[in-house]
Amino acid sequence: MKSNPIFVSLANLVQFISDGDKIAIPKDTSGVAMSATKELIKKNLKNLHIVCVPIGGIQADMLIGAGLVSTVESSAITLGEYGTGPRFLQALKNNEIKMLDSTCPAIYAGLQAAEKGIPFIPLRGIIGSDLLENRSDWKVGENPFSEDDPIVFLKAIRPDVCIFHAHSADKHGNVFVGRNRDLITLAHASACTLVTVEKIIDDDFLSDNLRAGATLPAIYTSAISVAERGAEPLAFGEEYAEDQEFLTKYSIAAKTQAGFEKFIASWLSA
Amino acid sequence: MNQASSAKSKIELLIASIARSLEGCRHVAVGASSPIPGAGALLAKHLSKNTMRVSILGSERHNFFTDGGVELFDLAAQGRIDAFFLGGGQIDGDGNINLVGAGDTYPQHTVRWPGSFGSAYMYYLVPKVILFREEHSRRVFVPKVDFISSPGSSSNNIYRRGGPMSLLTNLCKFSFNKNENEFRLESLHPGVTLEEVLNNTGFSFTHPKKIPVTELPSYEMMNTIQSLIQDQLSEIYPIFAKRMAAFQKG
Structure with missing residues (x-):
């Protein structure tokens, strides 16, 4: 499997992203690449235009707090039961980000236009x-x-890149997304697709009719990394529940920039 | 009645009231972060002997969608959703809702909320939109919203088959009169006076001479609510479910 260049380390996965890119990220329940978010922050990218599909959560708030983002295109930024994204609120107040407030179906429709190659x-x-x-x-x-x-x-919304977390990849780089069809929309619409998966399975998903319909074919994917529990602290389908303690602590710590930075530093080194 | 049991019975009243207003719907959808509407919809489904479909965003179990997040909006556009819930940081007497922010000017509002979600679409396309906001105060119910996430009504040439049906709060229940473009007070929750509602509402509304009291949950409803919250809502709204469980024990 190592000979296939599509499988890379997490650190190499984010090398596909450049300063100024328009980067699409999924909502909390669709598969958020949180492990890769650590690498994004370490790489210290600048001037990203994030497109939250269709809303953003802790990942968007972290990227904003870490200073990677200049434009936010989203229908909402929320930590759900843990409140509104505190770093997002502060950045907006300080006029540090350009806000493109949207509504969920408009984000989906913009991506669908890109899927069809229409303007x-x-x-x-x-x-x-x-x-x-x-x-x-x-x-x-x-x-x-x-x-x-x-x-x-x-x-049309045509992201330079999208990044997300999915259940598994087969050895050919086909990615099983299950019901998380948003991930397929993201990949179809974006010029480059980066995926983290729980595991790589020695199989061919496309040869199995029961799985093929819920699979993103390898043709869309630029690189894949294995990241076990890669959506943590968020829940990931039936695989694992959200880390309530982490999310509670984040929502409190991130109320100040200093608290946020300390929290992130300890998260990056964990 | 102690504070915890009073808070619990208020929540049960709201859930029951929502369930009653959903009677007859074929398909009810519930958005993110809406535990009480979610519970109301599940209760209505139970009362319909499970003939009603309920789709809750963010739920694996109460959600038949297989086409991703776009499916909810496509269903709404096709008329396949009868009822939906919206709230707002501000709601005005014309039924305009604001989920973006208040004070100063956009985008640097003094107070900023998460954002408009699907409101600028669902409000137009779902026939029965129930506005739900627990906090009944003049900062929420304003004469005019600071930002229109979605308008309560549209001019005749705008394609629109949906809009506000009712507004449910901690104090009372209003209906929305589409012809007059105004709210009408339908019932007061037990122990609430008209004066209290008037004092806490920033827009004008009409009301009948004698205002009924909001109907209490039936015995069957109460039992169902308890099991619903414990067994089904904890998947989607773990913090809310914990809070309710604490009430049950308390």
Whole structure:
């Protein structure tokens, strides 16, 4: 397996990401590459434009707090039952990030436009929301097949890279995502896909009809790393539950920049 | 009644009230971070003898989606979801909701909330949207929201089949009159007075001369709520479930 260049170490995985990239990351329940987040922070990337699909959690908050992010495109940043992302709040208050407030289906639709290679996609709703006034990449147009039917046109979202955590990869680099279809949308829409997996299985998922439909084919994937419990402290499907103690401590520590930095330093060295 | 049991019975009242307003729905969806609406929907499902479908975002068990996060929005667009829940850091008398922030100007609001989630879409497309906000105060129920995440109504040429049906709070339940574009007080929770609601509401609303008291949960509902919360909600809302379990013991 080592001869296949698609399998790399975590440190090498993040070498595919450059300063200024538009990077798409999934919501907390879809498979967040938290182990790789450590490497992102160590690499000290700058000016990232994060696209949270469709909302961001602790990963987005950490990347913001660590100073990697200049633009946040998201429908929400939240730690769920642990509150709003404290570093996100502070960065917004200090005017350190550009905020592209969105709504969940608009993020999905923008990615779906990229999947199809089309420049924009229409979507219902949104008209009359103040979100629209703050988005130069959203425009109200007319339904060309009807009269007096205004509809919003969203510019396609084409991330330079996406990074996520999935259940497993086979030896060919096919990634089993199960029901987490968001990961397939992410990969289809992005120019480069980086994946961490719980394990590599000596098998071919595409030769098994029961798994093939829930598999991301290797053609989309640039690199894969094994990261056992790679979504921790977040829950990962039925594999493991969220680390409530970690999340509680983070939500308190990250209320100040100093507290955040101390917390991250100890997390990176753990 | 001690403080814990009073808080517990208030939550049970809210859950039961939500369940009653969902009667007859074929498919109810519940968004993220909504434990009480989640419990209300599961209770309604139980009362419907499981003929109602309930989809809870973030749940593995109560969620039949196999097409990722986009499926909820596609279902809504096709008219396959009858009811959904929205809240807001601010809600005004026109039914506009604000999940973004308050004070000063966007994006540097004095107070910033997580964000608009799917509201700028679901509010337009799901026929029955139940607005739910426990805190009933003038900082929440304002004359006019500081940021419109999603408007309560739209002009006639905007494609819209959904909107606010009701607003449930810690104090009372309102309905929303789409023709007049205003809230109407439907019932007061036990022990709450009209004066209390007036004092804590920043927008004007209408009310009947004699205002009914919100119906209490039935015995069957109470039993179901207890088992629902212990057995089913802990998967999705572990902290909420713990809080409720502590009430049961207390």
